Amino acid sequence: MPQTMKINVTVNGVAYEREVEPRLLLSDFIRHELGLTGTHVGCEHGVCGACTILFDGLAVRSCLMFAVQADGHEIVTVEGLAPDSEHMHPLQEAFWEAHGLQCGFCTPGFLMTLKPFLEQNPDPTEEEIREAISGNLCRCTGYQHIVDAVKLAADKMKEAAS
Amino acid sequence: MKPPPFAYHAPTTLDEALQLMAEHGYGAKALAGGQSLIATMNFRLSIPSVLIDLNRIRELDYIEPAAGGGLRVGAMTRHAQVEKSELAAERAPLVHDTMPLIAHPQIRNRGTFGGSIAHADPAAELPAILRALQGRVKAQSARGERWIDADDFFVGLFATALEPDEIVTEVQLPPMPAHSGWSVQEVARRHGDFALVAAFALLSLDDKGACRDVRLTFCGVGEGPALAPSAAAALKGQQPSEQAIKEAAAAATNDVDPPGDVHASSQFRRHLVKILAERALSTAAARASGKEV
Ligand SMILES: Cc1cc2nc3c(=O)[nH]c(=O)nc-3n(C[C@H](O)[C@H](O)[C@H](O)COP(=O)(O)OP(=O)(O)OC[C@H]3O[C@@H](n4cnc5c(N)ncnc54)[C@H](O)[C@@H]3O)c2cc1C
Numbered sequence: 328m329p330q331t332m333k334i335n336v337t338v339n340g341v342a343y344e345r346e347v348e349p350r351l352l353l354s355d356f357i358r359h360e361l362g363l364t365g366t367h368v369g370c371e372h373g374v375c376g377a378c379t380i381l382f383d384g385l386a387v388r389s390c391l392m393f394a395v396q397a398d399g400h401e402i403v404t405v406e407g408l409a410p411d412s413e414h415m416h417p418l419q420e421a422f423w424e425a426h427g428l429q430c431g432f433c434t435p436g437f438l439m440t441l442k443p444f445l446e447q448n449p450d451p452t453e454e455e456i457r458e459a460i461s462g463n464l465c466r467c468t469g470y471q472h473i474v475d476a477v478k479l480a481a482d483k484m485k486e487a488a489s
Numbered sequence: 490m491k492p493p494p495f496a497y498h499a500p501t502t503l504d505e506a507l508q509l510m511a512e513h514g515y516g517a518k519a520l521a522g523g524q525s526l527i528a529t530m531n532f533r534l535s536i537p538s539v540l541i542d543l544n545r546i547r548e549l550d551y552i553e554p555a556a557g558g559g560l561r562v563g564a565m566t567r568h569a570q571v572e573k574s575e576l577a578a579e580r581a582p583l584v585h586d587t588m589p590l591i592a593h594p595q596i597r598n599r600g601t602f603g604g605s606i607a608h609a610d611p612a613a614e615l616p617a618i619l620r621a622l623q624g625r626v627k628a629q630s631a632r633g634e635r636w637i638d639a640d641d642f643f644v645g646l647f648a649t650a651l652e653p654d655e656i657v658t659e660v661q662l663p664p665m666p667a668h669s670g671w672s673v674q675e676v677a678r679r680h681g682d683f684a685l686v687a688a689f690a691l692l693s694l695d696d697k698g699a700c701r702d703v704r705l706t707f708c709g710v711g712e713g714p715a716l717a718p719s720a721a722a723a724l725k726g727q728q729p730s731e732q733a734i735k736e737a738a739a740a741a742t743n744d745v746d747p748p749g750d751v752h753a754s755s756q757f758r759r760h761l762v763k764i765l766a767e768r769a770l771s772t773a774a775a776r777a778s779g780k781e782v
């Protein structure tokens with residue numbers, strides 16, 4: 328029998344207790360154990376950014392962590408972004424309105440990267456935006472519409488805050 | 490792919506971690522940020538039978554002043570922490586300037602200073618900086634502790650002077666010499682990618698404005714962080730004129746034997762060595778003579 332360990336993790340505000348093998352990647356735990364398939368897996372070696380989640384508020388690669396490492400920690404995935412089932416997060420609205428996605432595979436990773444970025448940099452320059460998303464690959468958009476969406480989201484978030 | 494099974498330990502104190510390292514030895518690996526280790530485990534390029542996770546050891550996470558103006562960085566300090574640190578900006582400006590070039594924000598939120606040094610990736614910036622600044626590494630095991638100078642720490646491709654039961658607990662950077670300047674110059678395919686080549690210079694001037702000491706290092710050019718002694722020798726005692734710097738940069742190409750791969754040919758890397766050495770040395774010299782750059 329492989330070793331298993333009991334972990335307690337809070338994901339999108341919900342507390343979970345599960346028994347997992349140490350080698351289970353956090354990305355697979357989120358997708359397969361919790362059924363939260365919004366977190367995507369593209370490369371499993373940290374390059375594409377599709378698996379980005381918030382770990383204690385910081386954007387990290389969930390494919391480069393083990394689920395056991397999340398014991399006692401707090402996670403937010405793309406499913407936790409919208410305030411309720413009627414409304415989207417301003418970032419999600421902006422991606423929709425500015426055509427920041429095509430196939431959508433990369434989108435959850437972009438959104439989870441950008442949430443803390445915009446909270447800390449409410450007024451980013453285009454250069455800062457491009458640097459912030461340098462660790463997320465998109466095969467469809469050519470990035471220009473993503474950059475436009477981030478600018479729009481920044482405006483929306485400032486408006487909401489004022 | 491997925492990693493094969495391993496036994497997992499998450500000690501909360503350094504003593505516990507050192508005991509576990511002593512117990513498990515060769516088959517065990519320390520897990521720091523995991524930003525290199527887990528990626529290689531996912532590809533089964535690395536198959537440790539035991540992982541000793543250092544992430545719950547609080548006492549290895551700090552940035553503190555060292556005596557005389559130097560800097561002490563705990564091994565488990567995240568790249569993002571170092572990037573934001575005012576103390577690091579003031580006492581180790583070369584490190585401060587380089588942090589944004591290391592990987593991407595999400596990787597810097599997890600990757601650690603000690604992990605990057607212990608991993609000894611020939612393409613990584615921090616090992617080359619440690620050699621440029623002549624820093625040192627604190628290695629601890631259940632048997633005791635020792636300090637290893639940067640020049641002795643890196644012994645080859647992903648290879649260090651660490652024994653299997655030792656972990657890096659601290660990295661120390663000496664104070665910047667008087668009348669000195671620094672520079673990092675890097676070429677990468679995209680922002681955050683590993684550098685094709687990066688050059689790091691630390692240069693100090695004597696009271697006549699001639700070069701007193703020169704340290705020039707590179708990453709991306711061989712088996713480990715590379716020192717360019719001929720470039721340094723060519724410049725030592727000289728006024729840092731454009732001509733003298735050009736000659737030193739040309740000499741640097743004799744100090745390295747860069748490999749060719751899918752990202753860049755050996756010839757192109759050699760070309761970058763010369764260009765980046767020239768830029769790094771002239772920027773460092775300008776800073777040493779008090780110019781804003
Ligand atoms: C997409 C991507 C891009 C990247 N780009 C860059 C880049 O441009 N430049 C760059 O420098 N790096 C880059 N990295 C690597 C990143 O900086 C890593 O964080 C770093 O190389 C390793 O640090 P870590 O803390 O993640 O170590 P880990 O991955 O946890 O460990 C790496 C190795 O070091 C050993 N180790 C770790 N800590 C210790 C310790 N305290 N004592 C003894 N042994 C230890 C481990 O056992 C393992 O063998 C990139 C990574 C990714 C995924």
Ligand code: FES
Binds near residue numbers: 370376388389391
């Ligand atoms: S799946 Fe994690 S970075 Fe690509």
Ligand code: FES
Binds near residue numbers: 427431434464465468
């Ligand atoms: S929208 Fe298709 S990968 Fe980005």
